[in-house]
């Protein structure tokens with residue numbers, strides 16, 4: 001089940017985006033393996049905090065922003081209103097079509113999803129990647145059980161871990177950032 005944010009939550013997120021956009025979201029976007037022509041998925045885009053910086057980099061590619069929440073997706077439409085290379089999708093991972101993306105990323109999304117739902121979401125994300133495609137996530141480190149589940153599902157679905165790092169994010173604390181490749 002999705003949930004719809006209160007207006008205050010959207011306002012506070014927009015404020016955090018204004019204050020920490022560069023150090024938190026742009027820094028993550030800069031590390032994604034992008035050259036500019038890729039088909040990219042932002043899974044759980046929220047108000048488009050990371051998408052704002054990724055869309056800028058895709059001068060001949062496309063970004064798909066997917067979120068289960070209509071209110072977050074509307075906020076994302078506003079954030080990205082000046083970009084013509086973005087597709088907005090409201091719904092679940094079952095909407096994703098196979099072998100569509102070169103890069104998919106989840107930024108502070110997977111830890112919010114129950115283990116039973118992750119059992120559906122992660123295979124759908126992997127199927128939506130082209131061969132050689134890359135899946136990147138950044139999730140808070142404090143929920144070690146959920147991190148364990150995510151790592152297990154990545155492996156069980158045939159992804160190879162390429163790189164991993166711990167980042168200390170202003171206000172949000174330590175997070176695990178991992179890059180997986182579909183072989």
Ligand SMILES: C[S@@+](CC[C@H](N)C(=O)[O-])C[C@H]1O[C@@H](n2cnc3c(N)ncnc32)[C@H](O)[C@@H]1O
Nearest residue numbers: 044045046049067068069072092093107108109
């Ligand atoms: C904590 S917010 C992060 C938003 C954004 N990625 C960021 O870092 O600012 C989590 C987002 O994931 C979305 N979400 C949660 N479960 C989802 C699911 N099963 N499918 C798609 N989106 C989901 C929520 O609606 C919310 O917008």
